[in-house]
Amino acid sequence: MRISIAMATYNGSPYIQQQLKSLAAQTVLPYELVVTDDGSTDETLAIVEAFAVHAPFPVHIHRNTRRLNFADNFLHAASLCKGDWIAFCDQDDVWLKDKLEHVSGEAHGDVSMIVHRVQIVDADLQPIPGAAIACHVRRGPGPQRLPPMGYFSGLCITFNAALLGLLLQHPRFPDANNPAYEAAHDRWVSTIADTVGRVCFINKPLVLYRQHGANACGATTGSLGMAIGRSGAPGSSTYQQAAMLAQNYSDCFEMLAASAAGTPWQARLQAGAQRYRATRDYLAARSVLYGTSEFSGRMWAWAKMCLKWSYRFNPVRAPLLAVAKDLRTVLFKTV
Structure with missing residues (x-):
């Protein structure tokens, strides 16, 4: 090799x-x-x-x-x-x-x-x-x-x-x-x-x-590459932007799948595009949750994500931690 x-x-x-x-x-x-x-x-x-x-x-x-x-x-x-x-x-x-x-x-x-x-x-x-x-x-x-x-x-x-x-x-x-x-x-x-x-x-x-002070990219503590949510408590607009990014990932994989027609990779690239569409839908749902002032609306948004187990597409933290974070927002968010 x-x-x-x-x-x-x-x-x-x-x-x-x-x-x-x-x-x-x-x-x-x-x-x-x-x-x-x-x-x-x-x-x-x-x-x-x-x-x-x-x-x-x-x-x-x-x-x-x-x-x-x-x-x-x-x-x-x-x-x-x-x-x-x-x-x-x-x-x-x-x-x-x-x-x-x-x-x-x-x-x-x-x-x-x-x-x-x-x-x-x-x-x-x-x-x-x-x-x-x-x-x-x-x-x-x-x-x-x-x-x-x-x-x-x-x-x-x-x-x-x-x-x-x-x-x-x-x-x-x-x-x-x-x-x-x-x-x-x-x-x-x-x-x-x-x-x-x-x-x-x-x-x-x-x-x-x-690390010498002039690195093109420096090290950070914790998870690498999880830009979503780094800037503190994310709001509705943060998740909207992340949902747009996930859509861009999906579009890119559709392009790659088309270029790989007839190869063993095509199906996996199409599955990748589908995965990022699901990620987009999950992040858009979180945008609704964090942008809703009424308790009932937040609870319904949270319940739908749990029923679909959309939390498996969380790009930042473990699914159960994201579930708990959102439930806390549902119960205690003040407007």
């Missing part, structure tokens, strides 16, 4: 040397390292070129002709990989030496994406107490094991290269944090991989995730 590493670089000279050394120290070496540079003005490329001379695997360096920014740069790097599996790699982290050994042991069957825990560290690689990133993966076989709109950070992700035909399509659904932009590479890959195959979670930190 061949694992390619896709590294997107931009002005990474302060830390990239340590990351490259950690790749060369892997107990299972990668098939290749593909680096796509987005116009660095520091010593990043010189460091990578010097590493390539003595690296124990092929290193392919590509200079982008125009700025792509980090999400499209990572997908561009992935598109140039020739391996059977592709691991995203940030320029400023450090891989533990057995990362690819653990990953390669899980790359079989219907697995579409392999993810793992990380250790969050400071600029000097010292652990940061209390900091963590995580995304829940349900137990059991089969696809759709991540919560709706849930995703893993790119530094955790190794995915089956067979997915590239889907992943390189446009447009991507909007980013949950800023709908003016397309979804980042990790949100996109996580969502599609979870829909068409099985996500394998390795419950062990395999990367030191460095």
